[in-house]
Amino acid sequence: MNQPIKFYQTGTFTVGNRLLAPEQRTVQASAERSNSINSGHRACQGCGEALGARYAVDAAMRATNNQLIAANATGCLEVFSTPYPETSWQLPWIHSLFGNAAAVGTGIAAAMKVKGRKEVRVIAQGGDGGTTDIGFGCLSGMFERNDDVLYICYDNEAYMNTGVQRSSATPHAARTATTMAVGPEPGASFGQGKNLPLIAMAHEIPYVATATVADLHDLEAKVEKAMSLHGARYLHVLVPCPLGWGAASHDTIRLARLAHETGLFPVFEAERGEVTAVSKIRHRVPVEDYLKPQKRFAHLFAGAGDAATIARLQAEADRNIRRFGLVEERETA
Amino acid sequence: MLMQIEGSQAVARAVALCRPEVICAYPISPQTHIVEGLGELVKDGTLAPCEFINVESEFAAMSVAIGASAAGARSYTATASQGLLFMAEAVYNASGLGLPIVMTVANRAIGAPINIWNDHSDSMSQRDCGWLQLFAESNQEALDLHIQAFKLAEELSMPVMVCMDGFILTHAYERVDMPTQADVDAFLPPYEPRQVLDPAEPVSIGAMVGPEAFMEVRYLAHAKQTMALERIPQIAAEFAQRFGRTSGGLVRAYRCEDAETIVVSLGSVVGTLEETIDDLRAQGVKIGVLAIRSFRPFPLAAVRAALEGAKRVVVLEKSFCVGLGGVVSTDVRVALSGLQLHGYTVVAGLGGRAITKSSLARTLAEAVADRLPPLTFMDLDWGMVNRQLEREKSIRRSGPVAENLLRDVGSVASKVA
Numbered sequence: 001m002n003q004p005i006k007f008y009q010t011g012t013f014t015v016g017n018r019l020l021a022p023e024q025r026t027v028q029a030s031a032e033r034s035n036s037i038n039s040g041h042r043a044c045q046g047c048g049e050a051l052g053a054r055y056a057v058d059a060a061m062r063a064t065n066n067q068l069i070a071a072n073a074t075g076c077l078e079v080f081s082t083p084y085p086e087t088s089w090q091l092p093w094i095h096s097l098f099g100n101a102a103a104v105g106t107g108i109a110a111a112m113k114v115k116g117r118k119e120v121r122v123i124a125q126g127g128d129g130g131t132t133d134i135g136f137g138c139l140s141g142m143f144e145r146n147d148d149v150l151y152i153c154y155d156n157e158a159y160m161n162t163g164v165q166r167s168s169a170t171p172h173a174a175r176t177a178t179t180m181a182v183g184p185e186p187g188a189s190f191g192q193g194k195n196l197p198l199i200a201m202a203h204e205i206p207y208v209a210t211a212t213v214a215d216l217h218d219l220e221a222k223v224e225k226a227m228s229l230h231g232a233r234y235l236h237v238l239v240p241c242p243l244g245w246g247a248a249s250h251d252t253i254r255l256a257r258l259a260h261e262t263g264l265f266p267v268f269e270a271e272r273g274e275v276t277a278v279s280k281i282r283h284r285v286p287v288e289d290y291l292k293p294q295k296r297f298a299h300l301f302a303g304a305g306d307a308a309t310i311a312r313l314q315a316e317a318d319r320n321i322r323r324f325g326l327v328e329e330r331e332t333a
Numbered sequence: 334m335l336m337q338i339e340g341s342q343a344v345a346r347a348v349a350l351c352r353p354e355v356i357c358a359y360p361i362s363p364q365t366h367i368v369e370g371l372g373e374l375v376k377d378g379t380l381a382p383c384e385f386i387n388v389e390s391e392f393a394a395m396s397v398a399i400g401a402s403a404a405g406a407r408s409y410t411a412t413a414s415q416g417l418l419f420m421a422e423a424v425y426n427a428s429g430l431g432l433p434i435v436m437t438v439a440n441r442a443i444g445a446p447i448n449i450w451n452d453h454s455d456s457m458s459q460r461d462c463g464w465l466q467l468f469a470e471s472n473q474e475a476l477d478l479h480i481q482a483f484k485l486a487e488e489l490s491m492p493v494m495v496c497m498d499g500f501i502l503t504h505a506y507e508r509v510d511m512p513t514q515a516d517v518d519a520f521l522p523p524y525e526p527r528q529v530l531d532p533a534e535p536v537s538i539g540a541m542v543g544p545e546a547f548m549e550v551r552y553l554a555h556a557k558q559t560m561a562l563e564r565i566p567q568i569a570a571e572f573a574q575r576f577g578r579t580s581g582g583l584v585r586a587y588r589c590e591d592a593e594t595i596v597v598s599l600g601s602v603v604g605t606l607e608e609t610i611d612d613l614r615a616q617g618v619k620i621g622v623l624a625i626r627s628f629r630p631f632p633l634a635a636v637r638a639a640l641e642g643a644k645r646v647v648v649l650e651k652s653f654c655v656g657l658g659g660v661v662s663t664d665v666r667v668a669l670s671g672l673q674l675h676g677y678t679v680v681a682g683l684g685g686r687a688i689t690k691s692s693l694a695r696t697l698a699e700a701v702a703d704r705l706p707p708l709t710f711m712d713l714d715w716g717m718v719n720r721q722l723e724r725e726k727s728i729r730r731s732g733p734v735a736e737n738l739l740r741d742v743g744s745v746a747s748k749v750a
Contacts, residue, residue, distance in 0.1 A: 069530045071400060072539075084540035092530035094403050095539030096426050100396035103388065107355060107400020107408070108530060110384040114354040114406055120532055138396060141389035 034061040034090065036068075041088040042080040046249025048239030048256060049077055049154040052213045053125065056152050056237065059220040061091065063227035064121045069108050070094070073101035073126030073135055076161040077154060099134035101126045102142040105149035113148070121227060122148065128155040128169035132196045143203035146231040150223075153196065153234070156241035164244040168194045171264070172316070173309050174296045176244070181299040190312060197270075200234040204273040207233040211267060213240070214257035218279060222269065238265045246295020258290035263317035266324040281326045287314045334511045340472040340502040343509045344411075344437060344495075345370025347476040349380045350517040351435075351483045353409040354524075355401035356385045357394035361416040362449045363499035364439035368411055391416035395423035395434075402432040403538055405529040407483065409434070413499055414441035417455045421462070428463030428554060430539060431527070433486035433493070435479065436464075440600065440651075441499040442684040446735035450685020451499040452651040453600065456628075457660045459494070463554045465561055466629040467581065468599040469497040472507040477580035480512070481568050483521055488564060490527040491557045496628075498601040498651075500685070512576055520575050558630035565627050583632035586639050588614060589621030594701050595640055597665055598649040599625040602681075602688050606649065609693040618701055625661070636668035645675035647700045649693075649711075651682040658708040675703060681711035717741055 036057040043050035061068050072078045072095045081088040082095065096104045105124030112120045124142075126135055131153040142149055158176045159165040165178040172190045175181040179188040200208045206229045211219040219237060226233040240256050242249040259265035260279065264287060267279035288310060291297040300306045321327050336343070345367050348356075356375065358368035375385040384401075388394045391412050398408040412420060417438060427434050438456045442448040456466055467482060469475035475497040482493040497503060528538060542550055562583065569581040587607050589595055596606055603624040613620050623639045625632070640646055646669065648662040657663070659678035666676060677700050682688040692712050699705040717738050724731045731737065 067532045069404065069532065078539075079541060082537055082540040084537075084542065087537040087540065089537045090535060092532055092535045093537045094400070094530055095537075096396060096399050096430070097422055100392065100399070100423060103393040103396035104400035104403075106386065106388075106393075107357075107397035107402070107406075108404040109400075110355045110386060110397065111401040111404035111406035111408075114382045114384050116382075137390055138393050141393050144389075145386070147386075 034058050034066060036061050036090045037081060038088045038090055040086060042083055043076070044243055044249070046242040046252045047076075047080075048213045048241060048252045049127065049156055050080070051216075051252070052154050052219065052237045052239040053077055053152075055213075055216045055219050056125075056223050056235065057091070057123070059223035060121070060123055060150065060227055063224045065119070066091070067119045067121060069112075069120060069122050071096070071101045071104040071108060071122070071124040073124075073130030074098035074161075075127040075130050076156075077125065077127065079161055098130050100138050101130060101135055102149065102151055103138040105151065106142050106145070106147040109148045121150075123150045123152060125152040125154065127160070128153060128157060129159045129167040131155075132168045132194055140199075140203070143200060143205050143232045143234070146205060148230050148232075150226045150233040150235065153236045154239045155236055156239050156244060158241070158244050160241050160244040168192070169196065171313075173300060173313060175299060176296070186299045187297075197234070197236045200236075201270045201273045203232070205232040205234065206230070207269070207271055208236075209234075209269040210236045210238070210265070212238040212256040212260055212265060214253050214260060215267070215279070218267070225269070244296070246298070247293055251293055255290065255293065258285060261285050262287045262290045263321040263326055264290060264313070266320045266326055268324055275324065278324050278326055280328045281321070284321075284327055287317050334513070335508060336511050337506060337508050339366060340475060340497065340505050340507065341366030341439075342370050343472050343476045343507075343511070344479060344497070344503075345374065346511055347479045348409055348435075348437075349374045350512060350514055351409075351480060351521055352380075352383075352407065354383055354406035355398065355408045356383060357388050357397045357408075357410040358385060359388050359391050359394045359410075359412070359416065361391070361413050363441060363451075363503045364411045364413040364416070364437060366503065367437055367439070371409075391420035392423055395420040395427060395436075398434045398436075399423060399427050399430065399432055402427070402434050402526075403430065403528070403530050405524070405526045405531070407487075407524040408432075409436070411437035411439065413439040414443055414449075414455045417459060418443060421459065424459055424464065425462045427492045429550075431490045431554075431557075433483075433490050433524070435482045435486055436492065436494050437479070438494050438496045439499040439503045440496055448684040449499075451501050452683045452685065453496070454652050454683075456494060456496045457652040460629060460660070463491070464629065465491060465493040465558065465627070467493065467495050467627055468625065469495060469502065470601055470603045470624060470626075472502055472505060473509045473578070474580045475502055476509055476511070477572065477576070477578070480517055480521060481572055481581050485561065485564060485568055487524050489557045489561055491554070491561070496600070501601045510578065516575055520572065561627070562630050562632060581626055583627045583635045584639060585624045585626060587622040587624070589623060589639060589643075592619050592621035592642075593644040594618070594620040594647065594697070595623050595643045595645075596620070596647045596649055596697065597623045597625065597636070597640070597661065599628060599661065600651065602649065602651065605688055605690060606693065609690050609697065612690070612694060613697060620697065620701065628661070631664045631668075633668045636665060637672070640665075640669060640674065641672055643674060645677065645700060645703070647677045647679055647697065647705070649679045649681055653680045653683060677705045677707060677709065679705075679709045679711050686712060
């Protein structure tokens, strides 16, 4: 596109969609879609993971001419998609264990290589628990060997399938079943947790990217980019969970967008350990706008409110904005 | 071709002859020489096409093998001891999914206290995991069992462990007869998977199964092992026909014909037992040995048939079910249900303690005289045990157990002297 797109309303892309060139428009029900995750699965209403996986896997199918095999970690995505004899998966799919999806992906890729089936590509996928915690060893091994697998983490920031327990991707101050909203520092402790996209980058693998379900075109473009490369690739997708976050199911997209626009979840791409692109924040918003609609942060707004903790979270957002250059320097005021 | 080589190298070459397509390697003694041998064969192009993957843990080794096997590749790995425990979740998963992976277990003790030497605690800890478990008596048999294992695994679509005694076999240089590639190719057809991840025919593998079908799926794993009871002797016979030597099978009886006392055991100690039995036979003792080659499936009928004419059974095992006694003994008792035989369990050789002919002869003589306690720990140093028990009785903070015992023993050199 030579001409920059202008959005006449902020806070929504719906109006912008019809201004886009046809190939850039979001199309939910195209007959061209592989629909690799069929409807009828048991995901909750408003599930960000189901949405993210649907777009990511369909994009990967498109990029590989449907020559794709998926390995899946135990978790919501696995459970809600395969209430056998029904399965949502319209591609070859295997679930082995909670902590080994990356290694199973490595094995499949090795089998395809040894059999000379170069056209068949492999993705492995899991939630944040299966990725950042229990599956981290296998994931790091897959990264450092540069195995030809795209690993997609659908990050809903806690162990949702087991009843919303803290993972190492749970944000600070968030209430979960194991980071209770009680005591002097309610919610998940500050100073803990890990940033897996940055850790992935430290492996200097060909491609690392983050995305959210608020910008599905961006997610699709990143999957396509990832599938155009070989070796270990990592995509970290923020997928709000209405149940675990205590949010309205119609707010999934809005919260994902706010996570980006506050700076709390930086959206970027990196190649061989270096950031190559960032999604700029179009309309910067304070963290309260993101935190308030979520019951997992309700303790920050109870009574007189916890201004100090909110300020700490704002400082984290500000740091991300500085660190990744998320806000465009404007020439004119 | 006859060769004088290390057991691990013999196994590495035998596995290579089976044309594995994906090998996952993670070091742990005493298994490591096997995957090193295979790695060299892959790297120098002798074994091709094959992907040799240096994984970051045994859990990953089995997980990569699961992915590769499900994608239709003949897959192999090897481990021992802590490594087998670390991969345990994936070990169960491989059999639950019905993936015909072959794995060598170079049998080694499990810590704590950490100990690298041989016993059977590791593979016995996985006896209920659904894998078939074959035990080798010699390096030749270890070599041969791997070739049979791939055939058995792929026919049944179930994984097979080949168990060989760590160090005693893996590190021993013995003469072996290495088959030719042509003979192995004729014996072992290419892997034809029952289920495969293929974009041309998409399937979902690994769905959640609830109470409506879980028992049936588990029973079918048992049914596969029951089928294996028939196939193991047949495959051993086919092997004997092509390669001209007997290896494998369910059990092997040695001088059991008129035996009043039969010693049941498995693994390399069977050789020592046979020599001991020869000596006892020379003294007129009617005694024989029954070697169990297939521990899973456990050949109940074959064991019963071999033992029912005897007066007493001694199970000599390198494993120990803490709080009960013998592991193998328990299974042998099931085979003997209803038979009024004297039964003895002898736990021996834990953590690599040498099992000597003289100790065996003494212990078996006690058994023949029916003076052996039902559960015996051969060559256990009661002095050491009692000193520690006394220490614990008199001092609350008696300290770490193993370290106390080692101080009592003194340096190993002084013990040997």
